[in-house]
Amino acid sequence: MKRLAITSVFLLISLVSFSQSKFRAGIYVEGSHFFPEGTSIKNNGFSTGGRAYASYPIGKLLSASLGVGYRYKSNKTTRVIVDESNYSTNTYGYKTVEETYPQHYLVVPLKVKFTPAHKFFLEGGIETSWLLNYDYINDKPEFNWLLGAGYHLNQRLDASLSYIYGFKDQGMGNKNEYGQTYRNRMLTLSLSYSIFGN
Numbered sequence: 001m002k003r004l005a006i007t008s009v010f011l012l013i014s015l016v017s018f019s020q021s022k023f024r025a026g027i028y029v030e031g032s033h034f035f036p037e038g039t040s041i042k043n044n045g046f047s048t049g050g051r052a053y054a055s056y057p058i059g060k061l062l063s064a065s066l067g068v069g070y071r072y073k074s075n076k077t078t079r080v081i082v083d084e085s086n087y088s089t090n091t092y093g094y095k096t097v098e099e100t101y102p103q104h105y106l107v108v109p110l111k112v113k114f115t116p117a118h119k120f121f122l123e124g125g126i127e128t129s130w131l132l133n134y135d136y137i138n139d140k141p142e143f144n145w146l147l148g149a150g151y152h153l154n155q156r157l158d159a160s161l162s163y164i165y166g167f168k169d170q171g172m173g174n175k176n177e178y179g180q181t182y183r184n185r186m187l188t189l190s191l192s193y194s195i196f197g198n
Helices: 002-016
Strands: 024-034 045-057 062-083 093-114 120-131 142-152 157-166 170-173 180-182 185-196
Touching (some): 024 062, 045 185, 120 157
Antiparallel strands (some): 024 045, 045 062, 062 093, 093 120
């Protein structure tokens, strides 16, 4: 993580050192439909977050961006367990319980944007993320593919819709609790605002 932080800072400083007329920096917010797939029984959930970004053109139609921010995800898992409420009579049944899994992430996305038309753009990249609030985690960090399309609403405001998919399954849990295992899948709507640069 320390190496990634140093690399991120170096890249941001490098971007700032370029011409100010081309460099862009800003913020964006996101909301997602979170529909994981995996080996544990689960229900769909939601995600929201925000981050800062910096971008710089690498050609007439291409630009690269690096961001850092926070993402919150939540979903519910339904389990069938033994009901021991009638333990004294030695009769057992089963009951369904529902558990909620809040997930707090530090996210660093690296993206490339292709703008074939004046207003329309395509983007793709890789997200590196760290799950912060569980004792046991299979993969730390975890990696996601990202592919999407967007539209320049005006000189500073962009909207985009992206599909995010995990490289592999992620497992999580805490001591003395059930956990869950899933492959990350999200459909994300983002709004970005350029604070510096056009």
